[in-house]
Amino acid sequence: MDLAPVESLGYFVPELILGVAVIGTILADLLVRRKEVLAVAALVAVVLSMLASVLMLADTPDTTLFNRMIVHDQFSLYFKIIFGLAAFATIWMSMDSREVDQVSQGEYYALLLASTLGMYFMATSTNLLMSYLALEFVSLTSYVLTGMLRNNRRSGEASLKYLIYGGVASGTMIYGMSWIFGLAGTMDYAGINEALTTSSPASSLALFIGVVLTLSGLGYKIAAVPFHMWAPDVYTGAPIPITAFLSVGSKAAGFALLLRFFYPALSSLGDDGQWQALGGAGWPQIILVLSMLSMTIGNLAALQQDNIKRLLAYSSVAHAGYMLMGLVVLSDEGLRSVLFYLVMYYMMNIGAFAIVMLVANATGREDFDSFRGLAWRGGALPAAAMAVFLFSLAGIPPFAGFIGKFYLFAAVIRAEMYTLALVGALNSVVSLYYYARIVRAMFLDEPDGSEETVSLDWSTGGLVAVLTVGTVVFGLYWTPVIGLADRSVRFFLG
Amino acid sequence: MLADQYLPVLIMLLVAGAIVTIMVNAGRLLGPRNRTETKLDTFECGNESSGSAWGRFSVKFYLTAILFIVFDVEVVFMYPWALVFRDLGWFAMSSMSIFIGVLALGLVYEWRKGALEWE
Numbered sequence: 001m002d003l004a005p006v007e008s009l010g011y012f013v014p015e016l017i018l019g020v021a022v023i024g025t026i027l028a029d030l031l032v033r034r035k036e037v038l039a040v041a042a043l044v045a046v047v048l049s050m051l052a053s054v055l056m057l058a059d060t061p062d063t064t065l066f067n068r069m070i071v072h073d074q075f076s077l078y079f080k081i082i083f084g085l086a087a088f089a090t091i092w093m094s095m096d097s098r099e100v101d102q103v104s105q106g107e108y109y110a111l112l113l114a115s116t117l118g119m120y121f122m123a124t125s126t127n128l129l130m131s132y133l134a135l136e137f138v139s140l141t142s143y144v145l146t147g148m149l150r151n152n153r154r155s156g157e158a159s160l161k162y163l164i165y166g167g168v169a170s171g172t173m174i175y176g177m178s179w180i181f182g183l184a185g186t187m188d189y190a191g192i193n194e195a196l197t198t199s200s201p202a203s204s205l206a207l208f209i210g211v212v213l214t215l216s217g218l219g220y221k222i223a224a225v226p227f228h229m230w231a232p233d234v235y236t237g238a239p240i241p242i243t244a245f246l247s248v249g250s251k252a253a254g255f256a257l258l259l260r261f262f263y264p265a266l267s268s269l270g271d272d273g274q275w276q277a278l279g280g281a282g283w284p285q286i287i288l289v290l291s292m293l294s295m296t297i298g299n300l301a302a303l304q305q306d307n308i309k310r311l312l313a314y315s316s317v318a319h320a321g322y323m324l325m326g327l328v329v330l331s332d333e334g335l336r337s338v339l340f341y342l343v344m345y346y347m348m349n350i351g352a353f354a355i356v357m358l359v360a361n362a363t364g365r366e367d368f369d370s371f372r373g374l375a376w377r378g379g380a381l382p383a384a385a386m387a388v389f390l391f392s393l394a395g396i397p398p399f400a401g402f403i404g405k406f407y408l409f410a411a412v413i414r415a416e417m418y419t420l421a422l423v424g425a426l427n428s429v430v431s432l433y434y435y436a437r438i439v440r441a442m443f444l445d446e447p448d449g450s451e452e453t454v455s456l457d458w459s460t461g462g463l464v465a466v467l468t469v470g471t472v473v474f475g476l477y478w479t480p481v482i483g484l485a486d487r488s489v490r491f492f493l494g
Numbered sequence: 495m496l497a498d499q500y501l502p503v504l505i506m507l508l509v510a511g512a513i514v515t516i517m518v519n520a521g522r523l524l525g526p527r528n529r530t531e532t533k534l535d536t537f538e539c540g541n542e543s544s545g546s547a548w549g550r551f552s553v554k555f556y557l558t559a560i561l562f563i564v565f566d567v568e569v570v571f572m573y574p575w576a577l578v579f580r581d582l583g584w585f586a587m588s589s590m591s592i593f594i595g596v597l598a599l600g601l602v603y604e605w606r607k608g609a610l611e612w613e
Contacts, residue, residue, distance in 0.1 A: 030602070
């Protein structure tokens with residue numbers, strides 16, 4: 001199906017809810033005196049939007065919307081739910097965060113909702129120009145959210161670095177898109193696919209250049225090496241809820257765009273669930289190198305970090321590398337495992353940042369020392385939850401991260417890419433070292449008496465409890481999630 | 495095949511480069527040079543220039559400029575809209591009303607938050 005603007009609105013409900021909420025939050029900021037209302041309103045909007053996406057999962061037909069600019073399919077719904085979950089947890093954390101108390105509440109929540117809306121578009125766009133605009137939409141809101149802490153120098157520095165790096169990356173990306181447009185004569189993904197299927201191999205060098213340049217923008221969004229340089233500084237400087245949001249929501253949005261760009265646009269699907277890269281551009285090899293580099297450099301750099309947020313930033317670079325493994329194998333199985341891993345990653349990573357926030361609220365610091373003896377100064381439960389999240393991030397059974405990695409490695413081994421699997425496995429071992437270092441500091445090191453006590457309040461405790469239970473339960477019973485991921489590897493081009 | 499298609503682009507690049515080089519150098523070689531104090535002065539629309547070009551000025555100018563850009567861009571959208579307005583009828587009217595309404599809300603927000611106050 002192919003719908004014109006007015007008919008499209010029926011399939012556009014999740015976006016409409018968020019759009020109205022963005023404007024509503026700004027207006028409400030002028031009208032209400034009690035600013036806590038704004039956070040609750042934003043939370044309600046996100047829940048409603050997610051609900052709309054979930055209801056659409058059932059039986060709505062795939063269709064393109066707004067004259068083929070965006071698409072409505074199972075794949076986009078899956079990602080919309082992930083973005084909704086990420087925004088939900090971020091808003092929840094923001095309500096408890098000391099840092100966020102200082103900022104202008106209306107602007108903060110409006111920008112957060114706008115960023116989520118931009119991510120929706122990143123997952124749904126089927127047109128080069130629309131993809132670029134969606135990416136810029138998310139980037140611009142992220143720059144401002146990162147620099148929200150006006151009296152904090154690091155926050156401003158992070159925002160400026162993010163802006164400069166993002167500007168260069170997206171400029172390179174749109175230049176690459178112009179090459180692809182020049183080859184295909186259209187910006188529509190379906191049109192590009194058709195043009196590549198019929199074109200002569202003489203143009204493969206030009207396509208290669210276009211793809212590599214475009215990849216710089218996509219790689220920057222998912223924070224993959226060598227486009228990861230902004231991540232450590234931005235993750236350290238941003239308010240903690242925003243760091244969590246960037247590390248999960250923004251990364252998932254980058255993957256959504258990356259998957260839709262490389263798979264339905266630049267590849268063709270065979271009957272056996274195997275994809276074939278079109279036009280001889282050799283992009284699977286580039287992604288293979290990117291994947292190995294991201295894992296290795298991310299993990300090695302994380303070994304030496306003293307700031308927990310910085311450590312988690314490098315860990316998130318490494319996780320981008322793990323997830324890229326699922327793209328290299330060119331199979332539906334690989335794609336399914338990426339989608340599955342994103343949900344697992346959501347729970348353990350947001351959970352870890354929630355504990356960092358809890359400690360930062362009490363101590364005002366985010367370094368290694370603030371975690372020393374955490375279990376013995378009132379924070380036994382947070383420390384235990386943090387251990388679950390960290391072991392899950394390292395990929396230790398029986399936690400969710402292990403199952404996620406299991407599916408990724410299974411897809412790689414089935415594709416007989418043993419070197420990649422070996423690099424991934426070695427990296428998991430390396431990562432265990434720095435995750436375990438935090439756990440050791442929390443439990444085995446004695447506090448020297450100078451540290452503040454950390455206690456769990458009901459609100460953050462509720463969020464952490466849900467995420468911990470999720471991390472444990474999905475490590476034991478994950479059938480519904482993998483089933484959903486499986487049926488979500490359905491791209492619609494129209 | 496590729497070379498054939500992009501050959502005109504290459505020629506265009508070379509010609510453009512050559513023209514720039516020739517013009518700049520021709521002016522330097524052929525033109526008379528007569529440096530007077532008035533000629534070397536900064537051009538300020540004919541007024542006597544005063545002060546240094548590196549003087550500092552308030553960041554508020556940028557804020558005003560950014561606020562202006564929004565409405566500047568709005569007008570760009572209104573030109574094509576005005577051309578097809580008659581054919582599209584109420585659909586165009588409602589779309590543009592929503593667009594301008596959202597912008598107007600932004601203006602109200604700026605106003606109430608004091609972004610338009612100079613002091």
